[in-house]
Amino acid sequence: MSLSRRSSASLLVLASLGLAACSGSSDATSAGSSAGSGASAAAEVRLGYFPNVTHAVPIVADKEGLFAKHLGGSTLKISTFNAGPAAMEALKSGAIDATYVGPGPATNAFINSQGEAIRIVSGAATGGAALVVDPSITSVAQLKGKKIATPQLGNTQDVALRFYLKEQGLTTDLQGGGDVNITPQENSQILDSFSQKLIAGAWVPEPYATRLVQAGGKVLVDEHSLWPGGKFPVTVLAVRPDFLTKHPDSVKALLEGQLDAEAFIASNATKAQSDVGAVIKAVSGKALDATVISAAWKNLEFTNDPVPSALAAGAEHAYAVGILKTKPNLDGLVDLTILNQVLTAAGKETVR
Template identity: 30%
Template sequence: MKKLFGLLMVSILLVLAACGSGSGEASGGSGESETVTIGYFPNLNHAPAMVAKQKGMYEEHLGGNVNVEYQTFPDGATFMKALAAGEIEGGLVGPGPAMNSFISGVDAQIIGASSTGGTVIVSRNGSGIESWEDVEGSTFISPRVGCTHNVQFETYMKERGVTSERTGGSMTHVTGEPARYQSMFENGDVDVATAPEPWASVMEQEVDANVVIPTSEISFGETLPAAVMVTSDDMVDNNSEQVQKLVDAHKEAVNYINDNPDEAIDITIEGIADITDQQLEKSAMENAWERTNFTYEVNPDVIQEFGNSSHDLQFLKEQPDFEGFVNTSFVE
């Protein structure tokens, strides 16, 4: 009887152990999902983010336990505030806002580029401005003070002896979202726009805007990344594997754009329409595409030169030191 009771207890314990083991494996294999938020703008040079979103590239690289969300921004300063606050894990932004935030103490790193080119200086039809020599005394618009396009334009003009009122010159500077440039031209509110593509091409097509300074001539036009991929120091230090996956997805998107330009244009038109409610003509986007080079490689020396120019224009109070700012290890 005792022997039978002992065998029965052993059997019960084995069953309980098996149940416990099975329960533990199920719990360990179903870890809680986390959310990664990617930020970007409705500009052509942010096309890699739109392509990656539409094709599910971030989701594929990050894996099933990661929920990917997307957040769009009107300008770089707002984007960088969101990054500093931990509201986004990374994304695409102009090098100007990224640089300004880094100098201000925000823990951020450039981990790749998105594109070069795509900045065009255009003038309002009827303004009488046909070349840079006519710009003195005019009103120009850029997305933000000290943003990438602002620095490019003012660098070019200062080299020719023309500066803004901010530094004692004659040009009046206002700011606004690029998607609103067309209406501001139509209303006669501004004379010149520092326009990121595709908005320059849109204004050429819709309101007969004149190209004053093409991408090939504007300062840093073909060397400076028009947009860079950034993330926080915390992500690099504590979640480098996830950062690598984000960069790998971004690289896949850039390669896809270069291999499939027609489809990428359609995706970008749709992506911009979703954000701005503006359906752009494909012909305008094709023109803008010709002015843009999509690449994920970034040159730290160019970033430093751009920072030096920002300091020279008095956007920065001190000469910038970008040690630790550009991290090329993830794209190599």
């Protein structure tokens, strides 16, 4: 069964989604909405995101003071992560209150915690992932016996690669065995390994897909081609359920800042890309060429829609490849209540 057909089949799972309606810090002290002084506002909001193009929305909202504007008197503390499973561990442990993350680790954390660990309250970006390989590889069959990297075991791209290979009749296992040896590595290490020909390719998010191409690779699989309408979530906003219950004003403020960031990105893409580049340099210690960010930008859509049908399909895929040990039950995972309130107040179309 193709990925697209499996995505259509996932509409059965979609019914159970339950649509209920290195570190830095920023002091959110500027005047804005009433969230910072509301009865349900937290004194401190601890938020995570990745130093990555796919996380442009939270990066811009932080760098341009848009989260601060709406958080009012609440203090914003930012932590950065390199991969989703690490961000989910921080969320589950209570080290952070909310984080932007890939859908794979988010759904995995929800399922493995029996629905207690997280709620997805919004999308942030779709698209922007690909399998980039050595130019000598011209077909999927040629991946047999090769070493292919992903950012982390169980992350969104890791699940995508494993399921794609399974659909193509190639085996993998969680220990790196099977027909294709999948090797989890940090994104920056993936680039070095590919340049040194230690790996034959990688399934990675932007801007690393673009960087691998510029390092001599070619796109074997653009993930857009595998999803209905070419739309799949690459970044969502996940919140601890207890934080969502106790501090809805703070969650509302984050989403208001997110909407402002999307508007800023649409009207001032050059400055937004500069913000992303600055964070990447600050966290990694290395500047990313502006042309790379610009090229990667074109493969992304910044949107509030978490694409619930794709979330459901992704959970099915994680189960199919052994990342999830129990059949997915996503009842209650997605709660767009506050998001749709914010969208309605802004005169924008709500997310269904």
